[in-house]
Amino acid sequence: MDFLDNIPKLPVAENIENFMDWITDVLEPIFDFVQSFSEIVMEGLTDLLLLVPPLLFIVLIAAICFFASGKKFGLAAFSIVGLFYVQNQGLWDDLMSTITLVIVSSLVSVIIGVPLGILMAKSKWANTIVTPILDFMQTMPAFVYLIPAVAFFGIGMVPGVFASVIFALPPTVRFTNLGIRQVSEELVEAADSFGSTGSQKLFKVELPLAKSTIMAGINQTVMLALSMVVIASMIGAPGLGSQVLSSLQRAQVGTGFVSGLALVILAIIIDRLTQKFTK
Template identity: 45%
Template sequence: MASCWGLPEMLCDFPALPNKDMRHMRMWIDDGFRGIVRHFSAQIDAATQPLQWFLNTLENLFTNTPWIVILLAILAVVWLGSRSVKIVIGSIIGMCLIGVFGLWEDTMTTLAMVTVATLIAIILGLPIGIVMARSNRMQSVMTPVLDVMQTMPSFVYLIPVVVIFGIGKVPGVIAVVIYAVPPMIRLTNLGIRLVDKEVIEAADAFGANPRQKLWGVQLPLSLPTIMAGVNQTIMMALAMVVVASMVGVGGLGKNVLQAINNQFFTIGFLNGFALVAIAIIFDRTSQAFGKRLQKHSEVGHD
């Protein structure tokens, strides 16, 4: 009997299932999954139709509106969020360079997708994070789920999404949301749990009910942490754009993917620069807004 390190062969090679059994099991699972999707295809299309309409409407708005109007709107959002002249000037330089290199329309397409994905992630992540903060049992259930979502390779998300929803923009947005929502959930949960217990006790002493404590005390004091979750969600959505382009999402991600396939260094670099510019604008603005909220909450707490 062959051996390794003096051990029997059965201890050297792990006793895996036979290939035939593995093949039958995979075929049974895959065929069953596809059958379920085909059976509910009409319901799936109806459920995703509002998302398709919203995404198309926002994309048409961004791409068909004169560039100067979009630029002024972005600068207004940056100023309201950051109140920093430096960040506004940096945003002007970044957006103008994007336009000079002929990437304005693709950037607007990407911006529309990231905006929709971020909004959906916030709408889903905020209430789940609140429930986790209010229930230790919910936290124990959701924590391993979030661990899997954050450690799973991003390409793997595309497989079930494509099987269920097919190829197109909506499947790409859904994949981006799945990838980007965990930070929103985690940091909402963390922010509420970190609220000073003495403040909660003071609210109880004044007779506040759970709803009043949540909206009047916990959420306002945890806003800086929640904004950090929004920041990370935006960053992860932008990071997922290139991967999502593999299922038919246009914009900068599609250009980067084509550059990789054709080894076009310049095209890949320029489109990557546009993604980095958008990421920096969003990152600096949301961070500055979070710091302002933190100072406000500290003053109010004092």
């Protein structure tokens, strides 16, 4: 033990802080542009959602649930009751902010994740390099993602989306990779024998056959993005998560339960809808 105690402490923290400061200084114009553009997009999306009257929004969601579930009333009735509850509790604006956060972070995750998963399925080197990175992303505690988010973008919805994307990205990448690799080799060989190009084989054979697996990954990504709502509120992201955090800080059990139940309702509706669309 004396020998171990005499070993000088490695300057890991200092080096990481210096690296983050260097990255922030060098890429500051890019981060500022991304932050400004993202704020405009997300505030515009939230304002657009708020333009829809709550009653009309509830009817539209119920109709989507009704047809997505094969004209069954269960999910539609749940969405009507649940969304009426959210509106009744005065949480409608927070709900729209939360939906904006989930939509943007999920879309960014899918836009990045699906091509990256395809690359992993097609390239052995890419699979070797990206797999440990995904392992790192999935095992790192979610709170740690807030540190680079705040360093790069300050506080607000933009760093919340940044942290959510990092946290929610791996399932889409992994499931896309898995789905394409599980496509029957006989079908791929048949496509090759008919003279299909690489893009034709990808878009007409592999992706359609891997669709259900990819959609399962997207479902997991959306749910993980929603699970980051409360954590992202710690760095200023608005929405239902901020209400839960505020209730926790003030020990307001009733208010926290109301906001938490609203999150549960939203999670159930999103989860069931994405599952129905997958089928």
